[in-house]
Amino acid sequence: MKFKNLFLLSGVVSALLLGGCTSTSSFLSSSGPTTSGVNDSKQVNENNAIQIVDVNDHVARRLVDANKQAKFSEAFSAKTSSNHFVGAGDALEVSIWEAPPATLFGSGLSDSKAGTSTSRVSTFPEQVVQSNGMINIPFAGQITAAGKSLQDIENEIIKRLHGKANQPQVLVRLTRNTSANVTVVGEVTNSARMPLSPRGERLLDALAAAGGVRQPVNKMTMQVTRGDVVRSMPLERVILDPKQNIVLQPGDVITAMYQPLSFTVLGATGKNEEQNFEAQGISLAQALARAGGLQDARADAQGVFIFRFEDQDAVEWKSKPNITPDGKVPVIYRVDLKNPATFFVAQSFPIRNKDVLYVSNAPAAEMQKFLNIVTSSIFTVTAPFSSGLIKQ
Numbered sequence: 001m002k003f004k005n006l007f008l009l010s011g012v013v014s015a016l017l018l019g020g021c022t023s024t025s026s027f028l029s030s031s032g033p034t035t036s037g038v039n040d041s042k043q044v045n046e047n048n049a050i051q052i053v054d055v056n057d058h059v060a061r062r063l064v065d066a067n068k069q070a071k072f073s074e075a076f077s078a079k080t081s082s083n084h085f086v087g088a089g090d091a092l093e094v095s096i097w098e099a100p101p102a103t104l105f106g107s108g109l110s111d112s113k114a115g116t117s118t119s120r121v122s123t124f125p126e127q128v129v130q131s132n133g134m135i136n137i138p139f140a141g142q143i144t145a146a147g148k149s150l151q152d153i154e155n156e157i158i159k160r161l162h163g164k165a166n167q168p169q170v171l172v173r174l175t176r177n178t179s180a181n182v183t184v185v186g187e188v189t190n191s192a193r194m195p196l197s198p199r200g201e202r203l204l205d206a207l208a209a210a211g212g213v214r215q216p217v218n219k220m221t222m223q224v225t226r227g228d229v230v231r232s233m234p235l236e237r238v239i240l241d242p243k244q245n246i247v248l249q250p251g252d253v254i255t256a257m258y259q260p261l262s263f264t265v266l267g268a269t270g271k272n273e274e275q276n277f278e279a280q281g282i283s284l285a286q287a288l289a290r291a292g293g294l295q296d297a298r299a300d301a302q303g304v305f306i307f308r309f310e311d312q313d314a315v316e317w318k319s320k321p322n323i324t325p326d327g328k329v330p331v332i333y334r335v336d337l338k339n340p341a342t343f344f345v346a347q348s349f350p351i352r353n354k355d356v357l358y359v360s361n362a363p364a365a366e367m368q369k370f371l372n373i374v375t376s377s378i379f380t381v382t383a384p385f386s387s388g389l390i391k392q
Helices: 002-019 035-039 057-067 150-161 203-209 235-240 284-290 341-346 363-387
Strands: 051-054 091-098 108-111 116-123 134-137 141-144 169-176 181-186 192-195 220-226 229-234 253-258 261-267 274-277 299-311 328-335 356-361
Touching: 035 299, 057 341, 091 134, 091 150, 134 150, 141 150, 150 169, 181 203, 192 203, 203 220, 203 235, 203 253, 220 235, 229 235, 261 284, 274 284, 284 341, 284 356
Parallel strands: 051 328, 181 253, 261 356
Antiparallel strands: 091 116, 091 169, 108 116, 134 141, 181 192, 220 229, 220 253, 261 274, 299 328, 299 356
């Protein structure tokens, strides 16, 4: 009787081994789809709802080019101006000197040694540049100040006073700057409006004037808005490359943005979790390393996948892709780490925010699970016989 039962059990096991090798994953628990499960997905094969793209050097280069952002030095002029151009709302102080004996403006300054008047100076009350860009000077009339340098305004006043004042000399001083400012907002200690001077303040000057950033430097992105042009760069890159520390212009808006970037790791890796990364980005090779690498006993080196919603023109699609309502293409990038050349490609393939990095189980791992279940079943069934609880 004992041998009869063992014979029946062995027949069942043999049938399972012969007929279940290709279907063990259908009833065994797993961390996700197998490599063949991803490749043979109905959504991929039937209606192209999901695109599968093999990662190679060409694909990596194209993604890197598409991911490039214009540098500040390329998007914005780096020229400095030695002149300050006056704007509406600025306050000016105008002083006029005359050579004697003319007395067009006020009292004179006396030379105590000579006992005679050497020159006459008149300093007018502070004048605010009007919305139409004009200021008023006695005997000179309305002077256009907005959009001009202080020297231009001085020359214009001298020209207007010619024939009225005796050898006039004019000094125009900016007492309050309200038009030439930049605005600094975002994750800074104190949002501020920083006035610009002829020295030519730069991006990091404005950041320092606002008290610096409140988050780690490698997590920060700097955005510069100048008119209709908006560009962003990681703060760390601006610090490391002096060319990106651009000269600011009046009206620039600087935004310090803290944007936590992360990707999710699932499957046969050292750890399954959400991983944060720096604003300047990381490569696939770095992402795999941060995930603890592939598990030797479980992972299928040919079954590494990156799930992403990609831009429509990111890669060359094999067939016309389906587009989501927000204009994206669901794509699975397939990576074969059994090919040594792929490790070079992995060093340049960019990981993006919200990517899902998945490593499937190897077929041998699924079979090992199945054999463990069968072995456990055999010992469970034969235990009563070996213990004598069931007699023949």
